Amino acid sequence: MTGEITTTSVRGEPLITRYRGLICDLDGVVYRGATAVPHAVETLNQVTAHGLPVVFATNNASRPPEDVGDHLRGLGVAQQGWSVVNSSQAAAAHLATFLAPGARVCAVGGPGVAHALTEAGLNSVRVADLDGTPVEAVVQGLGFDVTWRELAAVGHLVEAGAIWVATNVDLTLPTPHGRAPGNGALVALVQTATSASPHVVGKPQAALFDVARSRLGTDQLDTLVCGDLLGTDIEGANSAGLDSLFVLSGSSRLRDLALAEQSARPTYVAADLSGLLAPGLPLHTTSPEYLVELGPDAVPRMPSAGDSGKLLQSVVTTAWAARDNGRAISDDAGLWGEIERQLGLGQPDESTRLTR
Numbered sequence: 001m002t003g004e005i006t007t008t009s010v011r012g013e014p015l016i017t018r019y020r021g022l023i024c025d026l027d028g029v030v031y032r033g034a035t036a037v038p039h040a041v042e043t044l045n046q047v048t049a050h051g052l053p054v055v056f057a058t059n060n061a062s063r064p065p066e067d068v069g070d071h072l073r074g075l076g077v078a079q080q081g082w083s084v085v086n087s088s089q090a091a092a093a094h095l096a097t098f099l100a101p102g103a104r105v106c107a108v109g110g111p112g113v114a115h116a117l118t119e120a121g122l123n124s125v126r127v128a129d130l131d132g133t134p135v136e137a138v139v140q141g142l143g144f145d146v147t148w149r150e151l152a153a154v155g156h157l158v159e160a161g162a163i164w165v166a167t168n169v170d171l172t173l174p175t176p177h178g179r180a181p182g183n184g185a186l187v188a189l190v191q192t193a194t195s196a197s198p199h200v201v202g203k204p205q206a207a208l209f210d211v212a213r214s215r216l217g218t219d220q221l222d223t224l225v226c227g228d229l230l231g232t233d234i235e236g237a238n239s240a241g242l243d244s245l246f247v248l249s250g251s252s253r254l255r256d257l258a259l260a261e262q263s264a265r266p267t268y269v270a271a272d273l274s275g276l277l278a279p280g281l282p283l284h285t286t287s288p289e290y291l292v293e294l295g296p297d298a299v300p301r302m303p304s305a306g307d308s309g310k311l312l313q314s315v316v317t318t319a320w321a322a323r324d325n326g327r328a329i330s331d332d333a334g335l336w337g338e339i340e341r342q343l344g345l346g347q348p349d350e351s352t353r354l355t356r
């Protein structure tokens with residue numbers, strides 16, 4: 001141990017001390033675009049200083065891990081104690097299990113896609129360099145300069161018999177300006193044109209978590225996943241048998257959490273990554289910290305005062321219990337937005353955060 005994790009709470013140990021390794025998402029958790037999410041960098045530095053290893057596992061395949069690492073250090077993340085794995089690496093690892101070394105694979109997306117294929121011993125070919133020699137597979141990942149010609153080439157290669165691997169199928173990408181099309185939106189475009197379906201390796205599939213956990217060297221029970229998307233990070237953690245912390249600093253909102261199906265429900269929830277340093281109240285409980293009742297509008301009615309972390313836990317567990325008992329829960333975004341305001345949960349770009 002080279003440091004000591006501190007917390008403002010006097011009730012219980014920090015959540016992260018229950019685990020031996022952390023698999024942490026990036027977009028919407030550590031940064032949005034080029035900007036750090038509030039509290040994220042300080043929290044991560046406390047965690048790694050404590051000697052707990054972190055693997056940043058991202059579905060965003062557009063950049064090589066080294067570039068992501070430079071970005072993180074530029075935001076102030078400590079030099080050591082963590083590494084980055086992306087879905088391009090998971091795609092390349094998947095193909096390398098059955099393709100011969102040096103097999104030709106077409107890379108569509110950012111530099112991260114070709115980089116990962118080369119790193120895995122495969123022969124990466126860009127669409128512009130296709131010369132009629134067959135390729136055995138095509139990997140499609142996010143890239144900000146992907147063109148119509150490249151998307152058309154994916155379809156042509158797949159129809160010619162190439163294996164189609166999508167690094168991930170996230171429909172959206174959080175940016176400082178709001179949601180932008182993610183790789184899944186571009187994959188869907190090719191699917192619409194071809195009627196073919198890709199093999200997907202990113203979250204919520206297990207491949208990326210498997211690569212990350214093998215780096216951590218931890219067991220399932222010792223590993224915590226942190227992410228901002230219920231349908232990818234949290235559902236993936238559940239299918240991989242890992243506990244998870246859902247943070248409200250990214251794309252998914254409290255309303256989404258309240259309406260989540262069982263398969264996408266996290267173990268814990270917090271406003272942002274600093275929830276790792278708070279005690280962590282389990283959401284899968286039949287005994288919420290506070291008594292919360294459903295109003296006539298099918299929205300939880302909270303006590304007027306209380307610890308905001310406990311209120312958040314109580315609202316979510318009450319909503320889940322009601323749904324599981326067949327009662328309707330409102331999906332009105334405005335009503336849920338009001339609860340977020342009562343809890344001090346700002347929208348991503350506001351500075352007001354949940355107090356701890």
Ligand SMILES: [Mg+2]
Binds near residue numbers: 025028229
């Ligand atoms: Mg994310």
